[in-house]
Amino acid sequence: MKIYYAHHLYKYNTKVEKYELDLIKREFDEYEIINPNGDIIHEDMTNETKIMEECLNKVTDCYSLVFSSMNNVVGKGVFDEVDHALKIGKAVYYITGNSIIKFDKGLWIIIDESRSVYAILV
Numbered sequence: 674m675k676i677y678y679a680h681h682l683y684k685y686n687t688k689v690e691k692y693e694l695d696l697i698k699r700e701f702d703e704y705e706i707i708n709p710n711g712d713i714i715h716e717d718m719t720n721e722t723k724i725m726e727e728c729l730n731k732v733t734d735c736y737s738l739v740f741s742s743m744n745n746v747v748g749k750g751v752f753d754e755v756d757h758a759l760k761i762g763k764a765v766y767y768i769t770g771n772s773i774i775k776f777d778k779g780l781w782i783i784i785d786e787s788r789s790v791y792a793i794l795v
Contacts (some may be wrong), residue, residue, distance in 0.1 A: 676704040677732045679740035679754040681747065682789070685710040693741055693768055700766075700773045701739070707731050721788070725750060729757050737764035739773060742794060749791040752781065767794075 678697060684690045690710065697706055713727050728750065732738055738758040740751055747755070758765050759778055767776040781792040 674704050674736040675707050675734065676701050677707045677709075677735040677738040677754065677758070679709070679732075679738055679751045681741070681743055681751060683743065684741070696768060696771070696773060697739055701737075704736070707735055725753060728754055732758050732763065733761060735763065737766065739766040739768060740776075741768040745794045746784070746790055747792055747794065749788045752792045 676697065678694065680690065680693060684693070694706060694708065697704075709728050709731070713724065713731065732754050738754065740747070740755050742751070755765060755776075765776040766773045767779075779794045782795055783792050785791060
């Protein structure tokens with residue numbers, strides 16, 4: 674089984690990303706983790722529409738999705754990945770502190786239409 678790891682671009686190639694990946698591995702040791710940072714490769718990394726399409730295809734192919742935020746804030750990409758997973762009936766989990774909890778459908782407030790700071794989870 675595969676689990677998709679949705680997280681902000683700011684976490685790519687950082688200690689936080691490594692920590693979250695280790696947390697996911699401990700919690701879901703039987704899963705193959707699909708990390709868009711490395712598992713989704715495009716010749717033209719500037720085409721956000723194509724990149725997001727590929728991400729959503731990967732979410733569809735996975736059994737479940739785990740996501741993280743930055744102080745309860747997510748970018749448009751993570752928001753879309755979580756929303757897509759929920760709409761197609763995937764199990765969704767949220768990294769909060771040192772735990773991963775089941776996420777059925779939280780309350781999102783759109784705070785900015787920019788791509789990097791899009792919604793806050795309340």
